[in-house]
Amino acid sequence: MTPYEKWVAYYTIIRKEVVRLLRIWPQTFLPSLVTSTLYFLIFGAFLGSRIGMVHGVPYIMFVVPGLVMLSVVMNSYMNTSFVMFQSKFFMRTIDEILVSPTPPWVLIAGFISGGLIRGIVTGILVLLVALFFTHLVIHSVAIIILFLVLSSLVFALAGLVNGIYAKSMDAVNIVPTFVLQPLVYLGGIFYSTASLPPFWASLTRFDPLFYIINGFRYGFLGISDISLWVSFAVLGTLVLLLAVVNLYLLKKGLGLKQ
Amino acid sequence: MEDLALKTTDLRKTYADGTVALTGVTLEVPKGDFFALLGPNGAGKSTLIGIATGLVIPTGGALSIFGVDAFAQPERARRPVGVVPQNLNVNPFEKVIDIVVNQAGYYGIPRAVALPRADAILKDIGLANKRENIARELSGGMQRRLMIARALVHDPEFLFLDEPTAGVDVESRRAMWTYLKTLTSKGVTILLTTHYLEEAEQLAKHVAVINHGTIVAQGTIDEMLALADGRTPEGEAFRGGKLEEVYLKLTQQAPEQN
Numbered sequence: 478m479t480p481y482e483k484w485v486a487y488y489t490i491i492r493k494e495v496v497r498l499l500r501i502w503p504q505t506f507l508p509s510l511v512t513s514t515l516y517f518l519i520f521g522a523f524l525g526s527r528i529g530m531v532h533g534v535p536y537i538m539f540v541v542p543g544l545v546m547l548s549v550v551m552n553s554y555m556n557t558s559f560v561m562f563q564s565k566f567f568m569r570t571i572d573e574i575l576v577s578p579t580p581p582w583v584l585i586a587g588f589i590s591g592g593l594i595r596g597i598v599t600g601i602l603v604l605l606v607a608l609f610f611t612h613l614v615i616h617s618v619a620i621i622i623l624f625l626v627l628s629s630l631v632f633a634l635a636g637l638v639n640g641i642y643a644k645s646m647d648a649v650n651i652v653p654t655f656v657l658q659p660l661v662y663l664g665g666i667f668y669s670t671a672s673l674p675p676f677w678a679s680l681t682r683f684d685p686l687f688y689i690i691n692g693f694r695y696g697f698l699g700i701s702d703i704s705l706w707v708s709f710a711v712l713g714t715l716v717l718l719l720a721v722v723n724l725y726l727l728k729k730g731l732g733l734k735q
Numbered sequence: 736m737e738d739l740a741l742k743t744t745d746l747r748k749t750y751a752d753g754t755v756a757l758t759g760v761t762l763e764v765p766k767g768d769f770f771a772l773l774g775p776n777g778a779g780k781s782t783l784i785g786i787a788t789g790l791v792i793p794t795g796g797a798l799s800i801f802g803v804d805a806f807a808q809p810e811r812a813r814r815p816v817g818v819v820p821q822n823l824n825v826n827p828f829e830k831v832i833d834i835v836v837n838q839a840g841y842y843g844i845p846r847a848v849a850l851p852r853a854d855a856i857l858k859d860i861g862l863a864n865k866r867e868n869i870a871r872e873l874s875g876g877m878q879r880r881l882m883i884a885r886a887l888v889h890d891p892e893f894l895f896l897d898e899p900t901a902g903v904d905v906e907s908r909r910a911m912w913t914y915l916k917t918l919t920s921k922g923v924t925i926l927l928t929t930h931y932l933e934e935a936e937q938l939a940k941h942v943a944v945i946n947h948g949t950i951v952a953q954g955t956i957d958e959m960l961a962l963a964d965g966r967t968p969e970g971e972a973f974r975g976g977k978l979e980e981v982y983l984k985l986t987q988q989a990p991e992q993n
Binding site for chain 1: 822826840889
């Protein structure tokens with residue numbers, strides 16, 4: 478395929494995914510908005526005033542970046558894992574691409590872009606909802622965008638590995654429910670690790686979401702429990718590692734071909 | 736100049752569960768041929784097509800399409816190939832026109848070029864009035880025709896048809912035969928698997944019979960029909976078609992008693 482033909486194949490995968498996302502918007506975009514509205518209501522309006530300030534900012538302002546990131550990573554992950562699993566298991570529509578000359582890396586790029594679009598759009602929508610509850614402070618737009626894209630990328634790639642390997646719907650649902658969600662909640666959405674006992678604070682350092690949430694929060698508030706460079710290094714390593722794993726799986730056909 | 740559309744040498748496949756599907760298939764399909772691959776359920780027909788179209792990973796052997804090694808250069812080998820799988824695998828929620836046009840996209844054909852081409856094929860195949868319907872609104876026979884339209888949109892030189900007329904009514908089947916004959920008259924090579932032996936007798940120039948993963952006979956349709964002597968494998972008078980009689984002898988199955 479020429480570079481232009483590869484671009485057409487990539488565009489086709491994305492276009493198809495955007496049409497799907499918009500067709501079923503009550504399933505793709507709405508749930509995160511409802512959940513985050515409840516969080517903002519409970520932790521902002523109801524409990525926030527009693528908790529007071531964290532790192533010198535109102536509690537509601539402290540939790541906004543984490544809640545945005547929660548919707549970004551969950552949506553990015555679930556989009557690629559579910560779309561891949563559905564297309565290989567229920568309808569076998571993945572064969573439409575597998576029989577074509579579309580190279581594996583274009584297929585990966587297309588699926589990942591679908592995850593990025595859903596994750597980032599949902600994140601922006603949640604951020605807009607947050608404006609109804611608090612005003613936003615922005616320390617660095619560049620860091621916000623960088624963390625938004627990199628985090629979405631990491632979880633879209635991870636979701637794709639899950640979707641390729643999953644042999645049942647349970648295997649697709651288990652990771653977000655029993656792995657991803659606890660990691661996100663324990664990664665410091667609702668609290669600063671500075672307020673934790675030393676043992677739990679050290680344990681949090683093994684949670685990749687801790688680095689993501691802190692980096693993203695730094696973009697808004699200019700405060701973080703750890704160095705920004707450590708966060709970048711963790712994210713960059715995960716992107717590279719997961720991209721290589723996906724490429725290997727697709728090239729070998731593992732999980733997709735018999 | 737390569738005058739073979741497909742060449743397999745000692746092609747072998749053993750699935751992960753230990754099922755031996757192909758035990759060393761050596762086959763040649765001339766360019767421009769209408770080739771029928773016949774065999775009972777589980778004989779290895781779909782596995783062979785799966786390997787040729789990149790959906791099944793072979794255990795051993797070699798396979799080339801128009802002289803291109805399909806294992807060394809899979810994307811280049813798949814480019815001139817169209818495939819209609821045995822099982823329905825269209826996205827039930829996608830529009831008919833989108834299914835066909837998206838397939839063109841995976842071959843690097845831009846939407847503006849693919850749209851008129853898709854409309855022409857849908858008209859030829861009798862689905863023009865279903866253009867805007869979603870696939871699940873189509874009958875099983877119509878979905879089969881849609882899969883043929885999808886396989887043709889990139890103008891393939893080699894078409895793999897895995898039981899394309901299964902579950903299709905007599906009128907539609909006849910119309911499909913006429914359409915397939917038109918394609919071969921334009922130089923398209925077709926490899927067809929079917930359980931309707933009169934279909935193979937009507938359409939094929941060459942026939943191969945596969946059983947237990949190995950080719951048990953191959954030749955021109957006249958050579959195959961010459962093997963008939965009007966007797967069943969048990970030596971009784973045979974009242975079915977000539978090809979059916981030969982097929983049953985080759986696959987060592989007794990005809991059904993009426």
